[in-house]
Amino acid sequence: MDLPxxxxxxxxxxxxxxxxxxxxxxxxxxxxKRIESKVSMFKKAFDISEDAILVxxxxxxxxxxxxxxxxxxxxxxxxxxxxxxxxxxxxIKKEWIPLDLFIDQLHRNHHDRMxxxxxxxxLPVEGQHSIPVNLYIDRVSEKxxxxxxxxxxxxxxxxxxxxxxxxxxxxxxxxxxxxLQAKADLNKLFSKxxxxxxxxxxxxxxxxxxxxxxxxxxxxxxxxxxxxxxxYLEQYAKxxxxxxYHTFSNNxxxxxxxxxxxxxxxxxxxxxxxxxxxxxxxxxxxxHLTASIGASIYPDSGATLNLMDLAYKAMAEAQKSGxxxxxxxxxxxxxxxxxxxxxxxxxxxxxGKEEFEVxxxxxxxxxxxxxxxxxxxxxxxxxxxxxxxxxxxxxMLEKSGSIIELGRYVLSEVLKQQKRxxxxxxKPIEVSINMSVIEIESDGFLEHVTQQLSEHQVAPELIxxxxxxxxxxxxxxxxxxxxxxxxxxxxxxxxxxxGTGYTSFAYLKEFPADVLKIDKSMVDYILGSEEDQRIVKAxxxxxxxxxxxxxxxxVENENMVEILASFGCDYLQGYYFGKPQPAYEFQELIRR
Numbered sequence: 322m323d324l325p326x327x328x329x330x331x332x333x334x335x336x337x338x339x340x341x342x343x344x345x346x347x348x349x350x351x352x353x354k355r356i357e358s359k360v361s362m363f364k365k366a367f368d369i370s371e372d373a374i375l376v377x378x379x380x381x382x383x384x385x386x387x388x389x390x391x392x393x394x395x396x397x398x399x400x401x402x403x404x405x406x407x408x409x410x411x412x413i414k415k416e417w418i419p420l421d422l423f424i425d426q427l428h429r430n431h432h433d434r435m436x437x438x439x440x441x442x443x444l445p446v447e448g449q450h451s452i453p454v455n456l457y458i459d460r461v462s463e464k465x466x467x468x469x470x471x472x473x474x475x476x477x478x479x480x481x482x483x484x485x486x487x488x489x490x491x492x493x494x495x496x497x498x499x500x501l502q503a504k505a506d507l508n509k510l511f512s513k514x515x516x517x518x519x520x521x522x523x524x525x526x527x528x529x530x531x532x533x534x535x536x537x538x539x540x541x542x543x544x545x546x547x548x549x550x551x552x553y554l555e556q557y558a559k560x561x562x563x564x565x566y567h568t569f570s571n572n573x574x575x576x577x578x579x580x581x582x583x584x585x586x587x588x589x590x591x592x593x594x595x596x597x598x599x600x601x602x603x604x605x606x607x608x609h610l611t612a613s614i615g616a617s618i619y620p621d622s623g624a625t626l627n628l629m630d631l632a633y634k635a636m637a638e639a640q641k642s643g644x645x646x647x648x649x650x651x652x653x654x655x656x657x658x659x660x661x662x663x664x665x666x667x668x669x670x671x672x673g674k675e676e677f678e679v680x681x682x683x684x685x686x687x688x689x690x691x692x693x694x695x696x697x698x699x700x701x702x703x704x705x706x707x708x709x710x711x712x713x714x715x716x717m718l719e720k721s722g723s724i725i726e727l728g729r730y731v732l733s734e735v736l737k738q739q740k741r742x743x744x745x746x747x748k749p750i751e752v753s754i755n756m757s758v759i760e761i762e763s764d765g766f767l768e769h770v771t772q773q774l775s776e777h778q779v780a781p782e783l784i785x786x787x788x789x790x791x792x793x794x795x796x797x798x799x800x801x802x803x804x805x806x807x808x809x810x811x812x813x814x815x816x817x818x819x820g821t822g823y824t825s826f827a828y829l830k831e832f833p834a835d836v837l838k839i840d841k842s843m844v845d846y847i848l849g850s851e852e853d854q855r856i857v858k859a860x861x862x863x864x865x866x867x868x869x870x871x872x873x874x875x876v877e878n879e880n881m882v883e884i885l886a887s888f889g890c891d892y893l894q895g896y897y898f899g900k901p902q903p904a905y906e907f908q909e910l911i912r913r
Contacts, residue, residue: 373476381405381421384471393476411456424472427458453479492567494544495551501849503566503574510578511625521619522577522586523632526554526593529611529644531571538603546601546610547571553600557593574632583618583649590614590647611645622650665717667703672723672730677701679734680901681752683910684872684894687886692910694751696787696894697735698901699727719759728760729769735784736777738904743779748911753785753815758792761799767806774810781811787838789818804833815872819843819860830867837864841875841895848880858888865889 367374373390377383382402390396394409408419418426455477460470490502498506507523514521528534528550535543551567554575558565564576580586597610615636617623622631635650642648671677677699684694701709718724735752743749760766774781786807793800793816804814815836816829839860847853857873864871873885876895885893899910 371478373478375474375476377405377421377424377472377474378402379470381408389478390476393478412451420474424458424460424474428460453483455479492551495548495567497551497555497565497567497573499566499849500568500846503564503568503576504846504850506564507576507625507629510576511619511628514619514625519579519581520583520621521625521628522580522616523618523628524575524577524586524589524614524616525568525632525636526573526575527613527615527636527640528571528597529613529640534610538608542603546608549601550597553596554593557596580618583621586616586618586649587647590616594645594647613639613644614647615639616647616649618649618651621652623652664703664709664714665721668714668718668721668723669726671701671703672726676703677727677730678903679731679738680903681907682894682901683899683907684753684892685898687891687893690882690893690898692750692898694753694785694892695907696753696901697731697755699731700901719757722759724757724759725763728754728757729773732770732773733777736773736779739779739783740777742908742911747908749780749783750911751783751785751813753787755817756786756788756792761788761792761803767803767810770807770812771810782813785813785815785836787815787817790816793832801833808833816869819864829863834869836872837867837869838872838874838894839890844873844875844881844885847884854884857885861888861890 367385367387368389370387371389373393374385374387375383375390376385381404383396383400383405384402386394386396386400391400394405396405405420408421410417410419411423412418413423457475457477459473461473490499490505491497492499510521528546531543534546547567547570551565551573554565554573557563558575562578564578566574566576568574575589577586577589593614594612597612599607599609601608601610613636615632615634615638617628617631617635619625619628622628622635631650635648638650639646639648678701680698680700681695682698683692684696685691686693699711701711701714703709715724718727731754735754739752774784786804788800788804793804808814813835814833815838816832816834817838818840819837837860839857843853843857843860847857861871861873870891871889872892872894873890874894876882876885876893876897878897881895882893882897899907
């Protein structure tokens with residue numbers, strides 16, 4: 322039966338409409354599934370996150386909480402669209418504030434900007450103590466039937482990070498604070514020391530002969546000795562309000578922050594010695610132990626800057642006296658060993674009698690650790706006192722003006738030695754000579770250097786003069802003229818002790834130096850201090866930026882070599898590669 326045309330058109334239109342509706346439904350259903358799939362994916366991503374994530378509605382109902390958040394706040398199974406009860410609190414500065422109130426305050430003050438509070442603390446609902454966290458809070462608009470906006474809170478638990486940082490500042494064996502912690506604590510104590518008129522003491526304790534003890538009783542028992550001794554010191558420090566540290570293998574440090582007299586330090590040393598002699602038993606038999614103890618005291622020993630170094634120096638003096646001795650470093654102690662007038666009078670004659678000798682300390686190239694240079698250092702062997710430390714006689718030479726004569730002697734000896742090495746076919750190396758302020762300010766210095774080079778027929782490229790930041794800054798114009806004059810001769814210039822002075826970048830940029838020498842004090846704690854590492858690395862980069870080669874002084878072990886080499890420094894100098902030594906010993910390092 323033929324349908325009327327109108328009816329046929331209507332049927333076709335209906336069929337097409339149904340097809341379109343079906344397609345729209347399928348697309349919506351597919352879109353919904355994709356959205357649900359993505360939501361499910363994001364939920365899984367958030368659920369495996371270690372950070373706790375919470376989404377609250379404008380009425381503080383829970384719209385979402387990942388697994389970490391559920392565990393952190395011990396949420397009940399049916400938490401969705403329910404209010405948190407009780408509301409957790411956060412500590413801002415010293416005040417505990419409910420989380421919802423804190424969110425309201427943020428919204429009023431900051432509106433849509435995300436906030437980070439790295440030192441906040443979250444108090445778990447069922448916990449007995451607060452935990453350190455970082456909080457990240459943001460608010461987003463969400464037009465729904467039952468709410469207009471929601472707040473997203475991310476909580477980063479800092480406990481693991483705190484635990485890791487604590488490990489870095491603890492000795493692995495005894496769990497006592499280590500050298501890194503000592504440095505941090507002492508800096509704080511030193512900054513407050515002016516608040517009272519008391520003294521502060523550092524007491525270094527070194528258990529004597531630990532290597533032989535290990536050989537006798539074994540590694541495990543010797544480690545037990547250190548553990549038990551650490552426990553004793555920890556208790557002793559707690560009772561007396563001291564600070565205790567396990568710095569190295571058998572070295573411990575006590576800090577006595579407030580003392581009245583030096584006698585208190587001696588008393589502490591004797592108490593520790595007494596305990597050591599009886600505290601450890603091996604098979605129920607007392608195992609007699611001794612310790613060398615060195616102490617430095619502020620202000621008696623000197624400035625706080627060198628207090629730790631002076632304590633080590635005192636411990637070395639105690640060890641020279643044999644086992645079980647106590648030594649306290651007192652300011653001007655070394656000077657007191659010598660009669661100043663006697664030394665002062667003997668200096669001039671000493672040069673003529675050839676009592677001074679030039680020693681050479683090797684400088685190695687970082688890329689292959691080959692000895693390519695040396696620093697010339699003066700030593701004085703007095704006929705009565707033996708070797709007198711440079712720290713004693715150099716200031717006296719400067720006071721008397723004899724430093725100029727000694728400087729000329731050193732230059733002459735170095736040039737003679739260079740000529741000998743050339744004649745006997747040793748590898749040519751550059752030798753550095755230190756230059757003092759008085760030499761810079763003296764007349765005829767440049768002319769004397771020119772004459773000496775000509776007389777000894779030594780290439781100027783084999784000589785380098787080192788000048789400290791302080792010396793260069795004292796008479797800038799004179800130093801500038803002299804250094805440029807030396808460079809015209811072909812002699813290179815090194816800026817020595819870099820990092821200990823106050824050279825401005827503008828001055829350093831114009832300074833006519835070929836080499837930058839980073840002072841030993843800048844690398845003493847580089848293995849344990851990331852801050853020191855960043856500083857030294859920046860110094861190396863600065864030297865290279867200014868077109869200088871960089872030498873790092875004070876390199877004492879393989880670990881320091883590795884880290885300094887990674888910074889890109891060009892040369893290394895220190896006891897690891899060799900102490901200052903006479904020419905006949907040093908030249909063994911440069912035989913072809």
